[in-house]
Amino acid sequence: MYEQFKTRAEAVSAEVCRFTTKSEALEYLIGFLRREGVADTPQASALWADCSFLEGLDRDTLRQVAGVKFDVTREGASQARFGISQMEWALADTGSLAQNSTAIEQRLVSSLASIHIALVPTSGLLPDMPSLLVRVRPQDCRYLAMITGPSRTADIERVLTIGVHGPDRLIIVFVDELGGTN
Amino acid sequence: MGNEFKESIYRAVNNANLTGALAKFSEAYKSNRAKAYEGIDFEELRGRIAELKSYAASHLDELSAQFQQQAEACGAKVFRTSDPAKVREYILKVAQDNNVKTIVKSKSMATEEIHLNPYLEKAGIAVGETDLGEWIIQLAGQTPSHMVMPAIHMTKEEVSDLFSKEVNERLTSDIPRLVKVAREKLRPTFLAADMGISGGNIAVAETGSIVLMTNEGNARLVTSLPRIHIALVGIEKLIEKFADVATILKALPRSATAQLLTSYVSIITGPTPNPDGSMKDMHIILMDNRRSEMAADPKFKQALQCIRCASCLNVCPIFRLVGGHVFGKVYTGGIGTILTAWFDELKKSEDIQGLCIQCGACKDVCPGKIDIPDLIMEIRRRLVQQQGVPLLQKTIYAVVNNRKLFHGMLRAASVAGRPFTSGKFIRHLPLFLADLTDGRSLPAIAEEPFRDRFSRIKQPKCKEKAAFYAGCLIDFAYPEMGEALIRILNKAGIEVLFPLDQTCCGAPARYNGAYEVAASNATDNITALLREDVSYVISACPTCTVALEHDFISIFESLGLTERLPQARLLAAKTVDFSTLVKKLVDEGRLSLKEGQKLGKITYHDSCHLKRALKVSEQPRELLTKAGYELAEMFECDTCCGMGGSYSLKLPEISAPILQRKLKNIKETGAPTVAMDCPGCVMQIRGGMDQDGAAIKVRHTVELLAEQVK
Numbered sequence: 001m002y003e004q005f006k007t008r009a010e011a012v013s014a015e016v017c018r019f020t021t022k023s024e025a026l027e028y029l030i031g032f033l034r035r036e037g038v039a040d041t042p043q044a045s046a047l048w049a050d051c052s053f054l055e056g057l058d059r060d061t062l063r064q065v066a067g068v069k070f071d072v073t074r075e076g077a078s079q080a081r082f083g084i085s086q087m088e089w090a091l092a093d094t095g096s097l098a099q100n101s102t103a104i105e106q107r108l109v110s111s112l113a114s115i116h117i118a119l120v121p122t123s124g125l126l127p128d129m130p131s132l133l134v135r136v137r138p139q140d141c142r143y144l145a146m147i148t149g150p151s152r153t154a155d156i157e158r159v160l161t162i163g164v165h166g167p168d169r170l171i172i173v174f175v176d177e178l179g180g181t182n
Numbered sequence: 183m184g185n186e187f188k189e190s191i192y193r194a195v196n197n198a199n200l201t202g203a204l205a206k207f208s209e210a211y212k213s214n215r216a217k218a219y220e221g222i223d224f225e226e227l228r229g230r231i232a233e234l235k236s237y238a239a240s241h242l243d244e245l246s247a248q249f250q251q252q253a254e255a256c257g258a259k260v261f262r263t264s265d266p267a268k269v270r271e272y273i274l275k276v277a278q279d280n281n282v283k284t285i286v287k288s289k290s291m292a293t294e295e296i297h298l299n300p301y302l303e304k305a306g307i308a309v310g311e312t313d314l315g316e317w318i319i320q321l322a323g324q325t326p327s328h329m330v331m332p333a334i335h336m337t338k339e340e341v342s343d344l345f346s347k348e349v350n351e352r353l354t355s356d357i358p359r360l361v362k363v364a365r366e367k368l369r370p371t372f373l374a375a376d377m378g379i380s381g382g383n384i385a386v387a388e389t390g391s392i393v394l395m396t397n398e399g400n401a402r403l404v405t406s407l408p409r410i411h412i413a414l415v416g417i418e419k420l421i422e423k424f425a426d427v428a429t430i431l432k433a434l435p436r437s438a439t440a441q442l443l444t445s446y447v448s449i450i451t452g453p454t455p456n457p458d459g460s461m462k463d464m465h466i467i468l469m470d471n472r473r474s475e476m477a478a479d480p481k482f483k484q485a486l487q488c489i490r491c492a493s494c495l496n497v498c499p500i501f502r503l504v505g506g507h508v509f510g511k512v513y514t515g516g517i518g519t520i521l522t523a524w525f526d527e528l529k530k531s532e533d534i535q536g537l538c539i540q541c542g543a544c545k546d547v548c549p550g551k552i553d554i555p556d557l558i559m560e561i562r563r564r565l566v567q568q569q570g571v572p573l574l575q576k577t578i579y580a581v582v583n584n585r586k587l588f589h590g591m592l593r594a595a596s597v598a599g600r601p602f603t604s605g606k607f608i609r610h611l612p613l614f615l616a617d618l619t620d621g622r623s624l625p626a627i628a629e630e631p632f633r634d635r636f637s638r639i640k641q642p643k644c645k646e647k648a649a650f651y652a653g654c655l656i657d658f659a660y661p662e663m664g665e666a667l668i669r670i671l672n673k674a675g676i677e678v679l680f681p682l683d684q685t686c687c688g689a690p691a692r693y694n695g696a697y698e699v700a701a702s703n704a705t706d707n708i709t710a711l712l713r714e715d716v717s718y719v720i721s722a723c724p725t726c727t728v729a730l731e732h733d734f735i736s737i738f739e740s741l742g743l744t745e746r747l748p749q750a751r752l753l754a755a756k757t758v759d760f761s762t763l764v765k766k767l768v769d770e771g772r773l774s775l776k777e778g779q780k781l782g783k784i785t786y787h788d789s790c791h792l793k794r795a796l797k798v799s800e801q802p803r804e805l806l807t808k809a810g811y812e813l814a815e816m817f818e819c820d821t822c823c824g825m826g827g828s829y830s831l832k833l834p835e836i837s838a839p840i841l842q843r844k845l846k847n848i849k850e851t852g853a854p855t856v857a858m859d860c861p862g863c864v865m866q867i868r869g870g871m872d873q874d875g876a877a878i879k880v881r882h883t884v885e886l887l888a889e890q891v892k
């Protein structure tokens with residue numbers, strides 16, 4: 001399923017990688033942020049929404065090492081260049097990610113930043129949307145968000161252009177250790 | 183047709199930006215769509231969609247009530263109304279009660295249907311469209327020209343002019359840069375807005391959820407940032423089950439933009455927290471505006487199966503020439519014609535329904551399985567019922583309906599027409615007694631019609647007999663096609679009868695909404711063709727074949743003439759088109775073609791009625807290949823040639839460019855001959871080739887095969 005997901009997601013301009021352990025994933029993430037010039041200045045900061053990946057990690061160290069912030073506000077999100085969140089599911093047949101986005105923080109970091117980094121437990125891979133919809137109860141999942149590639153438009157002369165209102169890059173990081181081995 | 187309307191067509195077909203953009207898009211769309219549906223059984227999928235949407239359309243009240251109950255249980259406020267004015271008032275009241283100054287909107291056709299923006303703006307509230315295409319046309323002060331791509335008619339230069347004014351900076355027409363400008367300009371608007379208004383692609387009764395899809399991500403912001411969210415949803419968007427969302431989402435993005443899924447899909451069930459920690463004030467308006475009436479109409483109920491993908495626009499040969507503006511302000515294209523007739527008023531569809539050439543391309547791709555051309559015919563019929571037939575047409579039908587008079591006039595025309603004959607063509611063919619325009623030569627009326635020649639044709643006596651239904655064109659313009667058909671069937675041991683009191687198949691009257699005339703034609707033909715006991719009733723004109731096989735029945739049904747149905751069904755069962763019968767005879771070994779022939783390249787044009795109404799496309803190709811031709815397929819082989827019976831007379835400004843495209847596609851194959859199974863297409867394409875001067879022979883398959891039977 002992972003290979004199918006990767007093919008489909010890359011076909012819509014998402015960037016996909018996979019790591020066995022959390023620490024490998026974290027190392028990659030920090031390296032990526034640094035390469036991309038993360039800084040505590042407007043339009044250069046990174047904002048990380050609460051998620052299970054963060055459990056057991058020392059946020060203070062992360063703040064110092066990578067210039068990441070964890071208090072997600074609307075102002076903070078609109079200043080951030082990087083938004084990091086954990087998406088619960090991945091749909092192999094369309095290359096989509098899905099998340100219970102009821103908490104506004106999850107939406108802010110994934111919609112206002114220009115680069116969205118999505119951490120996904122490999123066990124969250126599902127074949128398709130029907131298998132997702134049987135898993136969620138809308139009453140308990142008020143805002144079910146699916147994301148397939150970065151924001152795009154073809155509204156001017158039908159020319160496909162990436163990054164309108166949402167992120168112009170979507171980096172998908174699968175982490176096996178977060179659960180399962182699909 | 184009104185002058186203003188004709189002018190809007192003229193402007194559209196002469197707008198190179200528009201026709202260029204639409205042509206480019208529609209050409210790419212076909213193959214992209216096919217690719218997006220790879221590995222998916224489209225018929226099975228649309229069967230399921232049609233079923234679940236049809237169920238919903240029969241239970242609008244129950245589902246609305248269930249939706250309301252569920253959504254309210256989750257904390258949303260639900261307002262149900264049938265009146266667009268009440269919708270506007272409700273939204274304004276919510277805005278005023280909450281001291282709303284600015285509103286951001288994501289794309290919603292329902293808000294356009296009720297002209298919401300001007301209403302709110304008049305009350306002093308700033309309304310910003312955020313979908314890029316909608317924002318562009320809002321800045322330009324225009325209306326959308328396409329349901330999914332509202333600004334498809336504008337060039338990047340025009341967009342850069344608009345944006346330059348907006349940001350007070352001279353911008354180039356670099357598209358990625360323009361998109362960035364839009365992002366930067368709209369971001370503060372999003373952050374400042376007090377209210378977000380969205381539509382809803384789907385509303386789920388079982389759970390009270392609404393589904394929103396965008397590629398840009400604007401709906402996510404519209405539903406997340408402002409403290410109030412109002413979703414305006416037409417009740418045709420209701421479905422019963424949550425699981426069925428996946429069914430619709432499997433088709434909608436593939437059909438709309440050939441994507442597997444749009445970048446963003448949000449399924450929202452009740453209010454969610456705002457950035458400041460408060461809960462969203464969420465309102466959902468379920469709007470009826472004549473949708474229940476539509477559901478109660480046995481004919482139009484199926485229009486509620488529409489999922490608004492706009493693929494019916496994308497494949498329409500007319501739409502790609504004229505674009506959306508000719509159709510009106512809100513809903514455009516084939517389905518738009520139907521929705522305008524209902525949500526606005528029947529009268530408003532008077533001009534635009536005439537744009538449909540009945541080629542059936544939309545019906546083939548509609549994921550809601552809606553018979554769009556048939557519904558447009560029904561609009562035509564109701565308009566005629568309401569307003570009567572125009573006088574000139576009435577005269578024509580009176581003539582067509584009186585076989586002796588009609589045939590007499592056609593004979594007279596063959597004599598009268600002769601002075602104008604230049605070679606094989608004349609400039610004026612009084613076939614439907616109307617004036618014709620340039621772009622194509624028309625055939626002379628044959629000096630001696632088929633009906634007169636028939637008695638001299640010597641046929642072997644055979645046990646098996648078939649009745650030949652010639653149709654007006656073969657009878658009076660192309661009698662040689664009829665002779666060729668007899669030669670072929672005789673070789674297979676079938677004797678051909680030609681019942682002389684057969685008359686016009688009624689298509690001209692039917693396609694103009696004059697069902698009474700068509701019914702009378704049908705009755706005459708049924709009597710004539712069933713008089714003798716024959717195995718087949720064969721026709722070499724697909725339009726006539728469709729009439730005999732399908733339309734007679736549906737005309738009687740819609741006029742309630744049930745006593746005539748058994749005979750009509752009997753005729754339908756015997757009716758067969760030329761290529762299907764001949765293919766069968768060849769397969770059965772009753773007919774053989776000369777062997778080892780090398781006849782060179784040929785290309786084949788699919789006639790609309792043959793391919794899409796009769797589902798015949800392989801038979802003629804196999805026969806021609808078997809005869810020794812080498813098939814070179816043309817681009818868009820099954821796109822309409824622009825003939826459409828009297829369509830080419832009424833809307834020559836549309837018919838002519840469609841024909842030109844067809845000629846170009848034929849020429850590009852390099853084949854010296856183009857074959858087709860319809861005398862109407864022969865008339866259109868042969869006439870076009872003649873004017874064009876290209877040395878390409880335009881032949882009916884019957885003529886080509888008659889040369890190759892053993």
Ligand code: SF4
Pocket residue numbers: 437487488489490491492493494495517544547548549550551552554
């Ligand atoms: S009528 Fe069919 S093809 Fe046209 S928009 Fe509706 S669902 Fe799509």
